[in-house]
Amino acid sequence: MFGVVGCGSVVSAGCATADGREGFAPTDPTGGGEGGGDGAGGSGVAAKPDQPGCAQDAYTETLPTSASLSALAFSPANANDYLLGALELRYPLGKAIVEGGLTSSLAKTQGNCIDRFLSNKSTAAVVLRQATTVVHECGHFYDLGEASGGDATYVIRPDELTFTCKSGDTTSRGGKTFARSLIRKDAHYAKRKACPAGTAARGCDMYAEVYLDGSSTDAKFDSGDQGYSFVLEEAAQYVNSLATALAFEDSYTGTKASERDGILTFLWYIERYLAMARADYPAAYALLSEDPCWRQATLSVWDRGWFYLRATEGLSNLGIDDAAIEPLVTDPELTAEIDALRELECK
Numbered sequence: 001m002f003g004v005v006g007c008g009s010v011v012s013a014g015c016a017t018a019d020g021r022e023g024f025a026p027t028d029p030t031g032g033g034e035g036g037g038d039g040a041g042g043s044g045v046a047a048k049p050d051q052p053g054c055a056q057d058a059y060t061e062t063l064p065t066s067a068s069l070s071a072l073a074f075s076p077a078n079a080n081d082y083l084l085g086a087l088e089l090r091y092p093l094g095k096a097i098v099e100g101g102l103t104s105s106l107a108k109t110q111g112n113c114i115d116r117f118l119s120n121k122s123t124a125a126v127v128l129r130q131a132t133t134v135v136h137e138c139g140h141f142y143d144l145g146e147a148s149g150g151d152a153t154y155v156i157r158p159d160e161l162t163f164t165c166k167s168g169d170t171t172s173r174g175g176k177t178f179a180r181s182l183i184r185k186d187a188h189y190a191k192r193k194a195c196p197a198g199t200a201a202r203g204c205d206m207y208a209e210v211y212l213d214g215s216s217t218d219a220k221f222d223s224g225d226q227g228y229s230f231v232l233e234e235a236a237q238y239v240n241s242l243a244t245a246l247a248f249e250d251s252y253t254g255t256k257a258s259e260r261d262g263i264l265t266f267l268w269y270i271e272r273y274l275a276m277a278r279a280d281y282p283a284a285y286a287l288l289s290e291d292p293c294w295r296q297a298t299l300s301v302w303d304r305g306w307f308y309l310r311a312t313e314g315l316s317n318l319g320i321d322d323a324a325i326e327p328l329v330t331d332p333e334l335t336a337e338i339d340a341l342r343e344l345e346c347k
Helices: 076-090 092-102 113-117 124-129 131-146 180-185 228-247 259-280 282-290 292-311 322-329 332-346
Strands: 152-157 161-165
Touching: 076 092, 076 113, 076 124, 076 131, 076 228, 092 113, 092 131, 092 152, 092 228, 113 131, 124 131, 131 152, 131 228, 152 228, 152 292, 161 292, 180 228, 180 259, 228 259, 228 292, 259 282, 259 292, 259 322, 259 332, 282 292, 282 332, 292 332, 322 332
Parallel strands: none
Antiparallel strands: 152 161
């Protein structure tokens, strides 16, 4: 039996809900508004692990641990500190991301990102099962707080891998790309159509009604009105969601979460967006393919996503319909879009 929390995870998954990022003022300036088995390689370009965007299957970072949390005292009153302590022990990068969100300039207007997204502080187990949402959403706070003007910032690993790229939102919002909702018009949409609003089920896209909603031509602001910069932003945070779920995988006993589904879906959106840009929006494709920042950021998120997908392979409690989504992502017609960027960046 499936339940929906946030954007469709049975247990937890960060998302731009009505209480989340799509309503933040910085995202709505109008005021209303590789082929290969795992998709990471296959371009024919040799992996270059020390070059951003060129690591392919050689991408690596320190994986979360299964360190004991028995020394941490829990009470509902200290739930925030408990979560930070648990992250410190098992996923220090996740803690750094949360702390970046807590000190973000966005926190001045949007509040404490832990309090905002840690909705249930009743027990330690409940708190740990919400860690994916907290890290994901605090990651949005962190990135958006670091950005300025029309730039988009992606803090992949604080102090190690950060990108700030320009003009990635839609033309109507001051950038050079198009509304992400338009990819619902491509030939790939029919392979996994949006689930009915408010539902989550196998065989349909439980994320489309959240992220690809609305019309790019009406006066109403919807999440789907955002451009490529926000496709990539969500993908970056869904990697963080999956990494955090791996850290606290022992908290998911007897449950299922859509963390693998989330990042696979956004890798699919990235490919589809690039394909549509190349075919129908030459100015957008020129930006995304010719600007080294966009190439490197896209490929880095892609490689990191596959790194955690490999690390969580076989953990059936961290996916709902991920086995059905993965072949869509590794379709050679679409991985060719990633290969093309790789050829330009890494040859």
